[in-house]
Each structure stands twice: as C-alpha cells, then as structure tokens.
Amino acid sequence: MKNINKAVLALCIQAALAGQIANAQDSGKKVEDKGLEQITVTAQKRTQSIQEVPISIATLSGEKFESMFSGGEDILALAVRVPGLYAETSNGRVAPRFYIRGLGNTDFDLAASQPVSIVMDDVVKENVILKSFPLFDVAQVEVIRGPQGTLFGRNTTAGIIKFDSVKPTESFDAYAKLGLGNLGTVNFEGAVGGGLAENLSARVSVLSQNREDWIDNAYTKEKDAFGGFDEKAWRAQLLYSPSENFSALFNVHGRELDGTASVFRANVFTKGSNDLNQNFDRDVVYYDGDVDGNGADNNPQTYENYGASLKLEFGFDGMDVTSITAIENAEGLSLGDIDGGVSLFAPADINGDGTEELTYPGFIAFGAVTQDNLDDLKQFTQEIRFASATTDALSWQAGAFYYDSSFNVTSIDGYYGATTVFHENTSWAVFSQLSYAVNDKLDITGGLRYTYDEKSLRVGAQNVNGFALVTGDASIQDYDDINVDDGQVNWELSANYRLNETTSVFARVANGFRAQTIQGRDVAFEGAPSVADSETINSIELGFKSDLLDNSLRLNVATFYYVIDDVQFSAIGGGANNTALINADKGIGYGFEVDAQYVVNDNLMLTAGYSYNHTEIQDDTLTVLPCGANPAFGSTGNCTVRDPRPDGFKASIDGNPFPQAPESIFNVTARYSMPMGNDGEVFVYTDWAYQGETSLFLYDSVEFTTDGNVEGGLRIGYENFANNYTVALFGRNITDAENVKGAIDFNNLTGIVNSPRIFGIEAKINFF
Template sequence: MNTFTKATLAIAVTTGLGQTAIAQDNIEEKGLEQITVTAQKRTQSIQEVPLSIATLNGEEFTSLFAGGDDILALATRVPGLYAESSNGRVAPRFYMRGLGNTDFDLAASQPVSIVMDNVVMENVVLKSFPLFDVEQVEVIRGPQGTLFGRNTTAGIVKFDSVKPSDDFDAYVKLGLGSLGTQNFEGAVGGGLSEDLAVRLSLLSQERDNYIDNAFSGVVDAIGGFTEEAYRLQFAYNINDDFSALLNIHGRELEGTASIFRANVLSPGSNNLNQNYDRETVYYDANLLGNGFDNNPQGYEGFGTSLTLTYDMDSMTFTSITALETAEGDSLGDVDGGVVVDPAQDINGDGTVETTFPGFVPFSAVTQDKLNDLEQFTQEIRWASNNDGAYNWQAGAFFFDSSFSVTSIDGFFGATEVFHENTTWAVFGQSEFAVNDKLTITTGLRYTHDDKTLSVGEQNVDGFAVVIGAASIQEYADINVDDGQLSYEISANYNIDNTSSVFARYANGFRAQTIQGRDVAFEGAPSVADAETINSFEIGFKSDLLDNTLRLNAAAFYYVIDDIQFSAIGGGANNTALINADEGSAIGYEIDLRYLASDNLTLTAGFSFNDTQINDRELSVFPCGANATFAGNCTVNDPTTVDNRALIDGNPFPQAPKTIYNFTARYTYPVSDDAELFVFTDWAFQGETNLFLYDSVEFSTDQQHEAGLRIGYENFKHNYQIALFGRNITNEHNLRGGIDFNNLTGIVNEPKVVGIEFTARYY
C-alpha cells in the first residue's frame, strides 16, 4: 500500500471513529424507490421526463470498479451505451445509439457529451477523470442540443458527486485483488458552522505490471497503473435564498498506455489466434532510443468550479463558473511487435525471424503529448420556481479552450499543432401543462462555434527528413466558424398515475472540427463540416404491480446530414476527417427493474441499433491497402480501382447492434440487523464493426463480461465485507484494432478477484 493510501485511510478512519455510528433501519417499505434526475437542469422524477434515461447508482455502479477499472467499465452496462479506447486509461471514446467517433487524436470531438458536476468535459482527456464518491449517473439518450448545446447529438452521460451536508458522515472502502490490485476510496464531510459544510473525497487505485516483454526480456514490464484523485467541496447556504458550492478536484495517473498485440488475428478470421497471450507481448527494446519498452503513460489534471444559486420570489438564478486543466503523454508500440536486423531466433523455437509475432512490415511507434490544456466555461441561467401550469428557463453559455498536441513518430520526428475553440450560446426552454394529463415542452438554442488550428515548427532531426524521405512543410492557420439553431418539442401524456407515454422531436448539431494528426506524417490537416441531426422518438414509462415493476421503453429514428467520420488507418495510416452525405439509425431501448420479493431484485436492459452510412460515392482505404500488407485482410465491401472500400450501407464503426445486460441481487437475513448477499451483473455486446469498412477480421459478435459479489452486511455497525470478481469468466474480447501495419488487436482487461471492506460512520 503506497503512502497516499495509508495517509488517506488513516485520515478517514480516525475522523469516522470519533463519531457514534447510527444503525441503519433494515426494514423498507415494499416497492421500488423513486428516482429523481436533473436531465432538464431541474430536479424531476425520472418517470415524468419526456426523455429516454437510464440511471446507475449504489451497488450497480460501485461494483463495476471493484477491480480497478476506469470509466470504460460503463460500456454496455446501460442499453445503448458503449465505450472504448486505444489510449489506455485516458481519452475514452463514447457511443450512444450507435453514434460516436473512433478518432484517437487528443483533439477529437465526440457526439456524446460527458458532464461532471454540471460542467461539460469537452476534451477527451477530461472525460477520463476518475469516478469516486458518485451519487448517481444519468445516461440521457438522444440529442440534447437545447439545454446542453453542440456536440450532444448522441446524448449525455451525466455524473453527480455526493455533495456536502450539515450532518456528519464518512466512509472508507478498501479492496485488495489479484494482479496486485489495490483500491482505496473514502470521504468525510459535515457542517463546519451553521452556514458552511465541507466534504473531502479521495481515491487511490493501483495494479502491478503483469505483462512480460519477451523480446526485451523484462518480466512484468507493462499493464500496471497508479491512479490518485481527490475532490474537496465547500457548500455555503444563507436563509435558503443563497447558496454557493465550490468544487476543487485533481488527478494524477502513472501507468501503461494501450497494449497493442501484433497479428493476433488471422486472415479470414476474427478469432484470437496462437500469437495471442494475454500476459506476453514482443515489443522493440529502446523505443526511440530512450530506453522505453513499456508503453508508458502519465497524465495529471486540476479543476475547480463555483456554483452560485439565488432564489427570488418568482425565479431562481444560477451561475456555474469552471476551469479545467490537464497535460500528459503516452507512448505506444503501435505495430505491436518487433522488427529486427539482423535476423535472430526471437521466440527461442529454433526458427530465425526478422519480425515477430508474424509478419510486421515496418516498425511503428508514436508518442503523443497533451500540452497546457485549459478549458474555461461560464453558464448563467434563470428558471421559474412557481407551481403553476407554465414553467420556463433561459440562459447563456460561454466556452473557451486552448491546448497543443505534440506527436512524435520514430521516422518522421516531432510536430506540434495548436488548437483553440471558442463557443457562445443563448438558450431557453418552456413547459406548459395543458391539463392534468398532458404536458408540452419546447426548447430553442443558438450556438456560435469558432475553431482555429496552427502548426508549430517541426523537428528538423526527424529521420525521414535526414534521409530525404520527407521535407519540412509550412501550413497556414486554419479557421472555421459556424452558427446554428437547435430546437426540440416533446409531449408527455399521463395514462394514469402509474403509466405515461411521450413523443419527442429534437434537432441538434456537432460543430465543425479540424484534425491536425496527419501533419505528423507529412500530411495536410483535414476539416469536417458541422453535422446536423433530426431525431424522432416515442416512449413508454410505467411503475406496475404495486410499484414492484418499473418498465421503461423508447423507440427512435434519426437522420444526420453531413455526418462526420474519421477515416483511421488504411495503407497510409491516415487520420482524416470526412463527411458522409447522410447517416441514419432506427432502434429501441428497454429498461426494467423488478422487485421480485423482499430478498430478490432484478434488473435488465436491451437495446437495438440499426445504423447505416448513406453515401454512394464515399470510400476509404481499408486494411491491406498497403502493398506490403496486401492479402492479410478480407474486405467485404466493393472496392475502387485504387483499392479504396466503398462504405455505402455499412453500419457506423464501434456501434454494437445489440446490447443486453442484467443484474440480480439476493439477500438472506442472518439477524434483525445483518444479511448475506449475492450480487451479479452481466453485459452482452452484439455485432460490432470496428472500422468504417466491413471486413471479416475487424468485426466482433457475442462478446460478454460478468461480475460477482458475495458478502456480509451489518446494518447496526454499518460495515460490509465482500468477495468480488470482475470479468469472472476471464473472457478475451477484441475491443479495437490497428489495420495499417498488420492484424493488430486490442483486448479487454483480465479477470480480477479480491476482497473489499466498506465502513460507514454517521
């Protein structure tokens, strides 16, 4: 256990033991709890909001992270939601209703917005802030352009931390698991005075390196990480009229970037082959001449926000001011193997090889550095606070972001590109209760977005420049700006006091984007125009069987004009932005929660997403387009004379056609104030294309992961002890691929089992 963990554990336990624990009443009224959400920036029952929403909290949420997983653990745990990354524990990529962005660049935009404590996390690195002491997660599906703005065409994942309160409370959670996994989470808070409350939340996660680099001979070279984070909040309240909430938070990560595995797929198959060994890789030693052979990754971040709320006679004024910063870097052996000269017996089987495992045409290693990211946001909002039939809210939003990305390639050298983005918007929403059953909601937002890219001086010592294979180029600054309206209208009809139906039409847009990644490889920057979505959905919400069964469902259809895609890889290893004429999707989501008995609670969810690219002329370079890699990949699409794949009719990349998940929790009382419990969660992912083109190798189907907790909980003394397992069946699932060099794959995390202790103090 490191010094940070020991210190924070001592602080939380010492503080908590000084208080008297209050026994929790174990007797609950039969029926499902009422869930409130803030999807429309005000507190409402989830059953009253005319949106498709799923929530995660309590054990269903915290059990996902018992094995040290990061935010990607949310993938497939909610119908319609998926996430993946080729950047380790930073820069996650989210997809909702099949819509996302596969671009791995640190400047990439996404159509799924991540909002943490009411602050948008626009940059992909900010989206990876660790999750701890979380009160609730809201997954809001469909465009949210009116209240949340641009880049929400797919939806929003909204995280709300536990806030300070006047009453003292604290908890500590310590988990120990296989692979040297250590997890600590704790919080302590309470009133400092009549008007001031505070809460300190801490996180420390560790995992040992467990993957050997068989080429360099280093045992336990990669795979581990250390993640530490904190959040300090002060809440100030005066006479219920004025409140202020100050949030200060930060994180520090040292670990391993994504593990790329060369030729773990065979031509004509998407099954992992004999080259795959979860605990072994073959990476070139002394990458870039700096001695790194362990795909290192290090990031740090700091942020603060101030929320002011003032209640007047007929309205409430809210101001949210926030600053987020981050910087760090990752290095990756992207080809996933080794290229040696002269030939040698790399794997010790008596065979002399020049590459391993399998044929690796050339060595590819890259390093990306995020420099001086600063994001400033300011939102002001007025909202009615009456109980009448008509309610409204209106406000303005300002966003400013700047950072640079340095890309270092072993052949071309280093380049640095600078990004700036300024956005402002004004918005309004109204809600009118026509009668006791029917409520109409309308919304409108105007957004202006401005982006600039400039290229810094390139590294004249790049090997390609030295040998004359490349030249130093100058690029003019690129500036793009656009202003667009977003709007929506919805109707919610209460059938009776237990069931309702809703219908919604929403229009939104993802702002124009600039991609500078190709500059690192002597290519020009690319620009994509803004995409615009028109979405239609209908839904049904109900609490049935005496409030023991909650069944919510929604069906949707959307069309996106000028949909943005990222053409990744291919023979030239490009990362270029493109616009397709149109993208469309049809599907549905079902969320179910059932209190089967006083001792058994079941949840289940299912989603279906049928996405389609509509552009007869659009083509991209597929795997195998490089002459040295030809024949390794089986492309199912028709191709042009220059070996480009025509992608009309293909599904969106990384868009699971189906997602199914379920959980079950069974309790067995052992006394009046204690119980044994068993909790399990399962998630299944259906057919998924990894790239824009369709190939046999880079597609997946019927992948799943499961978790299990078996424990004892004492309500009188407020503690819990549990055995846990993540990926308990030790599935080997293909999550991503690299297609420009060989059949490289990225797989999921291994099974982790352990024990976890939690104590609460009141």
C-alpha cells in the same frame, strides 16, 4: 507481488463468516424497505422524477454502480452496462470514446470531438482527457439518450452522460472502502463531510487505484514489464448556504495517473477469421518500440488534471438564478508500440534458441511507435441560467453559455521526429425552454438554442530530430493556419401524457449539431490537416414509462429514428496509417431501448436492459483505404474486405453500419439477500453484459467485426446494518473472457483486448 496475500484473504473471509454465523439466529427479519425507489434526474436542468421526463434516460447508482469498479476499472466500465451505451479506447485509461444509439467517434487524436457529451458536476468536459476523470463518491449517473442540443449545446447529437458527486451537507457522514485483488490490485476510496460552522459545510473525497505490472515483454526478456497503473484522484467541496435564497458551492479536484497506455498485440487474427489465434497470449507481448534510444518503452502513460468550479444559486420572488463558472487544466503523455510486435528492422532471438527472428509474431513490414504529448490544456466555461420558481402551469428557463479552450499536441515518431500543432476553440450560446401543463395529464415542452462555434489550428515545429529529414522522406512545410466557424439554431418539442398514476407515454422531436472539427495529426507524418463540416441530426422518439405491480416493476421503453446530414467520420488506417476527417452525405439510425427493474420479493431484486441499434452510412461516393491497402505499392491490404472496391484498393462504405456501434446490447443484474440476525444480511449480486455484432472500422471485414462479447461480475458478502459495514468477495470478468475491443489495421492484424479476470475482497464502513 501479483497474487493477493493468502493469509490476509483467509483472515478476512473467516471474519466475514464469523459475523454471519453470529447473526444467523433471526434470519426472517426484514432489515430494510425493498420497494422500488423514486428516482429524480436533472436531465432538463431542473429536478424531476425520471418517470415524468419525456426523454429516454437510464440511471446508475448505489451497488449497481459501485460493483462495476470493484477491480479498479476506469470510466470504460460503463460500456454496455446501460442499453444503447458503449465505450472503448485505444489510449489506456485516458481518452475514452463514447457511443449512444450507435453514434460516436473513433478518432483517437487528443483534439477529437465526440457527439456524446460528458458532464461532471454541471461542468462539460470537452477534451477527451477531461472525459476520463476517475469516478468516485458518485451519487448518480444519468445516461440521457438522443440529441440534447437545446439545453446542453453542440456536440450532444448522440446524448449526454451526466455524473453528480455526493454533495456536502450539515450532517456528518463518512465512509472508507478498501479492496485487495490479484495482479497486485489495491483500491481505496473514501470521503468525509459535514458542517464546519453555521451555514458552512464541506466534503472531501479521495480515490487510489493501483495495479502492479503483469505483462511480460518477451522481446527484452523483461518480466512484469507493464500493464499496471497508479491512479490518484481527489475532490474537495465547500458549500455556503446562509439562507433558502442563496447558496455557493465551490468544487476543486485533481487526478494524477502513472500507468500503461493501450496494449497492441500484433497479428492476433488469422486472415479470414476474427478469432484470436495462437499469437495471442494475454500475459506476453513482443515490444521493440523506442523513441528515445534507451530501449523498449513498454507503452508508458502519465497525465495530470486539475480543475475548479463555483456554482452560485440565487432565489428571488418567482425566479431562480444559477451561475456556474469552471476551469480545467491538463497535461501528459502516452506512448504506444503501434505495430504491436518486432519489425523487420529489429531482429532478435525471440525463442531463446539462438535463432534470430526477423519479425515476430507474424510478418510486420516496419515498426511504428508514437508518443503523443498534451501540453497546456486550458478550458474555461461560464453558464448563467434563469428559471421560473412558481407553481403556475407555465414554467420556463433561459440562459447563456460561454466556452473557451486551448492546448497543443506534440506527436513524436521514431522516424519522423516531433511535430507540434496548436488548437483553439471558442463557443457561445443563448437558450430557452418553456413547459406548459395543459391539464393534470398532459405536459408540453419546447426549447430553442443558438450556438456559435469557432475553431483554429496552427502548425508549429515539424520533424524535430526526425531521421526522415535526412533520408528525404520528410521536409519542413509551411502550413497556413486553419480557421473554421459555424452558427446554428437547435430546437426540441416534446409531450408527456399520463395515462394513469403509474403509466405515462411521451413523444419527442429534437434537432442538434456537432460543430466542425479540425484534425492535425497527419502533419506529423507528412500529411495535410483535414477538416470536417458540422453534422446536423433530426431525431424522433416515442416511449412509455410505467411503475407496475404495486410499485414492484418499473418498465421503461423508447423507440427512435434519426437522420444525420454530413455525418462526421474518421478514416483511420490504410498502408500509411493516416487519420483523416471525412463527411458522409447521410447517416441513419433506428431502434429501441428497454429498461426494467423488478422487486420479486423482499430478498430478490432483478434488473434487465436491452437495446437494438441499426445504423447505416448513406453515401454512394465515399470510399476509404482498408487494412494496410496502399496503391503506391500495389498492396490490397491484410484483411478480408467484404465491401465493393471500385479501384481494387479503396472500399466503398455505402450501406455499412457506423464503426464501434453494437447492433444489440443486453445486460442483467440479480441480487439475492438472506437476513442474518436482527442487524444484517448475506447477499449475492451478479451482473452480466452482452455486446452484439460490432464493426470496428468504417469498412466491413471478416477480421475486424466482433460478435457475442460477454462479461460478468460477482459479489458475495455480508452487510451489517447496525454497525454500517460490508465485507464482500468480488470478481470482474469472472469467466476471464478474451474479448476484442479494438484494432490497429495498417501494417498487420493487430488487436486490442479487454482486461483479464480480477478477483479479491472488499470491505466498506460508513460513519454517520
């Protein structure tokens, strides 16, 4: 059922209110310390205070992190919740695309590389499917801005998002959290951990996120045809620590997803405007997409992912040694009705009045439906790291890293049939970093890394069962294997100077590179594979970090400037909807970030963040085909292009911002609590995020530029400290804002929008 059971909801609310009233006699008692917490991070692969690290870093944890996922959100919920961080997708709950300081990659292929690295429990998740592993039982998230090529390697030119789960301890603890919401939303998260025997402890964590289908397919007259999901994930950890000088942490995890790929909505823009028009209905679409002849498939998506890692830590006299070995496996599929509506070749009585519509909504020249299968993804990584373990002024670490990955992607089109390509990637690196405390105020850090990266692509079966072979629009072609490799040295130099006990300033210059990339998706549509050369970034940032007003105000500010040579982009769209990798001559970016946290008093906590990112493509020879433009048919496209068009068709993108790079991000949270009795409090927590002007594609057009997207969340509840439970009403996207997040631009004005308002009740209990 779509709506939460009203009787259950009413009963839960009454129970929460009863608890509040019963504890209201002593409302003036302070129930916990409200001062600013001291945050430690591992951005430099060693534990440090966030205020001492000469890098721009933001962290998420606790209530601020958990509130984002109250309604069953996936990893994309992090978008614009941290200054400088954005995320989006055109592939449902898998294959997220991340951007830091405006730098990311819009490529939707399953082999796409990204300049933002995702690291979960010390293991890099390179493939886009691995990056979408669900978040649960998380201790802390670190958003590390700027190039991190020295310690973390290639493909970190924009930065890193680092997730650390709660680790096993010898002390018993457990929790269970259940949320019920509208649209049949049911979420459960829980964990239990503690000592099993002497020196042996474990922790098991689970997650279940469910939502019923809620979008109608008006073409097939099917109610609640899709839009839902069933996501299960788990993690088991075993920690063996017989002495202070040795520990072994074994981590095994998995996820299973059965849900809906991204929902594309045809002609929801009117030419000359970026406002959603009368064709947009959040609850209804018109899908005729079908690849197997059994009727509309309604954008199904299924994926499985399993992995394991072993982290060994050894302590010797004056030196620590860390080894991390990890494997990941994944497979699955997504299907999308890409045109988002009913094409000319599928007339139907859309309105039920006996009149057949040849195409709906609006004009759709031809249908497009594509299924992508990821098969046999295997990733293996090995890192070994040596680090000093003394109190000397000079500290150091050095190590080596190895990466190996292989998988194949089968793209199935209703006209061209099925085509399979095989990808392989091997990389190795050696690295070192030195830090020297010049005196009690100044620390200097330098790092160096050499990385070698090799990629290959082989084309397998083509146009299997494709009707295009019969019509002559396709043929079996013999493509040579593609092999590319590159080796580069990356470096960094930084300094941190403590002005006093509460304030420090830092400066950092860093270099990094994103390895060469191969794109084989166009082979499925009679196109050739494309290759992008490595991109290299040089970045400088300055900033200060301070804890002020008797440790009640934390204010961290950083400003940056970077230049990227041979910056990689994906030219997506045009009349043939091609996906080609290209290199621009240069790209630049500059701006700043502000992170603030303020404890106003014992009852009120505020946080705020703001970032400004200016990005610019610099290449006066580079052009792309925009929004359905097709010189072969004399079509100049469907949208209002504001770029010069030298030949009347292609758009010059010199001077344009990077795609999907918000110019500004602003977020704010507020938490107000009122003590209730000796053991509890009533609280109100709200969070809001603003996304400034964002161009969705490489070219500049009226229709595919967004601005002023705002979403807010709210939690109102009661927390009991004596019995360790919380009951809260929650809402995500509480204004039900309809924000455009992406688009498909090849044969009509198709848009992708955000999730609807989700509201409900959540209860959590902790055991110690």
